[in-house]
Amino acid sequence: MTKTIAALFLAALMLAMPAASRAEHDGKIQVLLLGDSTTEGSIPRKLAPKEPQLEDVIRVLLAAEGDLPPVNVINLGLSGEFIRGLLDSGRYDKAVAKLPGIDYVLVRYGLNDVAKVKDFDAAFPKDFHELLARLRKDHPAAMLIPMTVIPMSADLKADAPRAKRINDLVRRVAAEEKLACFDIYPRYAAEQARGPNMLNYRRFPLAKICFARRVMPPVAASPRHCPLRQAGSPPKVPPTRHSDTPAPPTRQDPWALCRRVPRRSTC
DSSP states (O other): OHHHHHHHHHHHHHHHOOSSOSSOBTTBEEEEEEESHHHHTHHHHHHOTTSOOHHHHHHHHHHHTSSSOOEEEEEOOOTTOOHHHHHHTSHIIIIITTOSSOOEEEEEOOTTHHHHOTTHHHHHHHHHHHHHHHHHHHOTTOEEEEBOOOOOSSOHHHHHHHHHHHHHHHHHHHHHTTOOOBOOHHHHHHHHTTOTTTTOOOOOOGGGSHHHHHHSOHHHHSGGGOSSOOTTSOOOOOOOOOOSSOOOOBTTBTHHHHHHSOTTOOO
């Protein structure tokens, strides 16, 4: 998911970014990300803290364009956060208000707001307007970009009413504020309709996958000896055997055991 969201951010910023910076600080365009766990990337950050996170991927993708100025991406997303919590907890004043030279602020809230805020349909737009007003006051040179939320369920049909309820309000706030809305939901949902993980990925140590513990030799089940990936190297996909009869499993070929496990086997 991190790389996909980064690509969508890249598209928005390339459309919005002028040839010259607006409030350039430290020789770089400053991009601020505000939002919940879908902005923070809390699970990838917890499971693989040394791997590139959302802000790193956005920075690398922008740098790869070649004709854009240097960019610094500040990710202040926080798991479980909603707009009222950001404002009332003091986190906005401590972490956001005094940041120097912010050029772009991408704001993505709603998933926690709809679960935590009473009278959501009335309170959420009001809170969103208040946040945008604070951002305008504290970062007058910044371009503010409200964002729609992404699907939060593999069942798109079941997820659609909640997503529509949130995103319709986000689009309305953007229109009332005369701001461009970065509408990532349609693109995300269209791909997810092809499969629940089309735009998601998960990091799991191989040793924690149940079928690996059950059928693979110990040397292959160890994350340190994972045949898929060694530290610092790209994943290596084992070759597929084009044969109706699988080769007998050997310690030299741990994947032979994997290939013999039925696809629908359970733990």
